[in-house]
Amino acid sequence: MNSIHDLGGMHGFGAIDAERDEPPFHEAWEGRAGGLLEVMTFPAGFTVDRFRYLRETLRPDLYLTQTYYEQWIYIAEQALLESGMAQAPKRNDAMRPEAVWGFLHDRSHSGRDLDAKPRFAIGQRVRARNMQPAGHTRLPRYARGKAGSIVSHHGAHVLPDASAHGKGDVPQHLYTVRFAARELWGEHANPRDSVHLDLWESYLEPA
Amino acid sequence: MHNLVVCTLCSCYPLSVLGLPPAWYKSAPYRSRAVIDPRGVLKEFGLELPEHVKIRVWDSTAEVRYLVLPERPAGTEGMSEEQLAALVTRDSMIGVGKVSAK
Numbered sequence: 502m503n504s505i506h507d508l509g510g511m512h513g514f515g516a517i518d519a520e521r522d523e524p525p526f527h528e529a530w531e532g533r534a535g536g537l538l539e540v541m542t543f544p545a546g547f548t549v550d551r552f553r554y555l556r557e558t559l560r561p562d563l564y565l566t567q568t569y570y571e572q573w574i575y576i577a578e579q580a581l582l583e584s585g586m587a588q589a590p591k592r593n594d595a596m597r598p599e600a601v602w603g604f605l606h607d608r609s610h611s612g613r614d615l616d617a618k619p620r621f622a623i624g625q626r627v628r629a630r631n632m633q634p635a636g637h638t639r640l641p642r643y644a645r646g647k648a649g650s651i652v653s654h655h656g657a658h659v660l661p662d663a664s665a666h667g668k669g670d671v672p673q674h675l676y677t678v679r680f681a682a683r684e685l686w687g688e689h690a691n692p693r694d695s696v697h698l699d700l701w702e703s704y705l706e707p708a
Numbered sequence: 709m710h711n712l713v714v715c716t717l718c719s720c721y722p723l724s725v726l727g728l729p730p731a732w733y734k735s736a737p738y739r740s741r742a743v744i745d746p747r748g749v750l751k752e753f754g755l756e757l758p759e760h761v762k763i764r765v766w767d768s769t770a771e772v773r774y775l776v777l778p779e780r781p782a783g784t785e786g787m788s789e790e791q792l793a794a795l796v797t798r799d800s801m802i803g804v805g806k807v808s809a810k
Contacts, residue, residue, distance in 0.1 A: 509716030509767065510744040514737040517752050519804075523730050535728075549771075553718050569719070569734050611771040639769040641716055643743065655772055675770055682763075686744050693762040696743050699770035 502554070502636055505561035510643040510686070526570075534570040538577055540604070542596050544584030549611070550665035554637035555579045613672035615657035619702070621676060625651045626708040629678070629700060637665035640704045644696075648708040649680035652697065660701055674702040709762045712750070712803035713774045714742035720768035722775045726798055733802065743767055753804040776803045783809040 508514075526532040555576045559567070567575070581587035596604065621627055631646040632638065639661050655675040663671035679697050682690035715721065716739050721729040732738050741749050746763045750756070757763065766774040778800040784792060799805035 506717055508736055508740040509714075509742075511736075511740040514735075514740050517732050517735065517737045517741075517749065519730065519732045519753065525728050527731075556718065565736060569731070639717060641767070641769065643716075655770070658770060661770075675772070677772070679764075690744075691747065691759065691763065693760070694746065694765070695762070696765040696767060698767045699772050701770075 502557050502638065503633060503642060504557055505564045506557045507642050509641045531568070531570040534573050538573050540596055540601050541577060542586075543580055544586055546667060547580055547584075548659070548664040550637060550659070550661035551580070551667075552576055553661070554665035557637065611659040612655075613657045613659060613670055615672050615674065617657075617674075619654055619674040619676075621651050621654075621674075621702070621705065621707075623651050623654065627651060627676075627678060627705040628708040629698075629704055630706055632704070634662060636662065638662050638704075640700060641698070643685055644680060644698055644700075647680050647684050649678040649684065651676050652679045653677040655699070658701070660703070662701075662703075676700055676702070676705070678705070709764065710750075710757055710803065711774075711776045712742060712746050712763060712765045713768065713776065714739060714765060715768040716740070716743055717767075717769060720771075720773065722773040722801075725773075725775060726801060730798070750804060753799070755804065755806060775801045777801075778807040781807050781809045 526535070556572055558579070559572060559575055578587070626648060627650070628648045629640060629644045629646065632640060653676065655677070657672040658675040660671040660673050663669055676699070677697050678700050679695050682694035682696060683692055685696060719729060719734040721733060723729070738749065743765055746765050747757060768774060778796055780792070781795070784795070795807050795810065797805055797807065800807045
């Protein structure tokens with residue numbers, strides 16, 4: 502999805518406002534919003550990828566002006582609305598306190614077993630495909646069409662492009678790819694600098 | 709060599725180790741510039757790196773989480789593990805700061 506969330510390489514957002522001794526939350530409701538989403542019962546089949554995709558569907562002007570936890574509430578609302586849970590809550594589906602710990606520690610495991618051998622080897626030159634999906638993807642625009650080298654292989658992981666849209670895990674091999682800063686940003690970039698991205702096998706082709 | 713961690717697409721962060729991310733880590737200015745202008749970003753945090761230092765930026769696009777093992781500062785040769793651990797800052801583990809011997 503080519504929207505405003507894909508910020509890498511954009512100009513014009515000004516200085517970084519790094520607050521000293523920042524509190525965990527600036528207002529009490531932010532902590533409640535964060536806690537609410539950690540333990541709320543999401544629709545069956547809901548994934549972290551759907552979570553990120555829903556955030557990307559926020560109108561670009563709101564994406565840039567709402568606070569982080571306002572956006573979390575938006576995501577929760579969308580998740581409940583699209584599943585119908587907001588209209589028809591099933592109280593007996595609610596998470597029990599004793600299940601919270603396990604939920605917090607289990608849900609983010611995205612690694613999967615896969616019989617297929619990895620297509621690419623460490624050190625191999627690859628090119629990120631020029632893909633422009635209207636749905637969720639984790640290939641930022643700034644890397645599309647660019648060539649780099651495989652620096653590590655992480656086994657197979659759930660493919661966000663499928664998982665965000667209810668199409669299952671579709672696990673693929675995941676690699677860290679190093680791109681020279683000059684390949685991404687042109688001749689004015691420092692020749693010593695590089696950017697690394699974690700990219701799924703279908704995002705890549707041999708270079 | 710200097711390492712810097714970012715998530716340009718959302719706000720992925722090694723939460724289970726470093727806790728909640730600071731607001732600036734999730735902000736548009738940091739997310740947009742860390743990949744295209746890491747030296748400018750570091751300068752804003754008061755860290756000016758010599759030209760010859762290689763910068764490696766890590767954009768957290770998957771579920772792999774990155775944090776920086778900070779470089780041991782000069783003058784800490786006699787320090788114990790606890791004393792060294794007390795010098796480490798969150799910012800140095802994101803890569804926007806260095807550890808200093810105080």
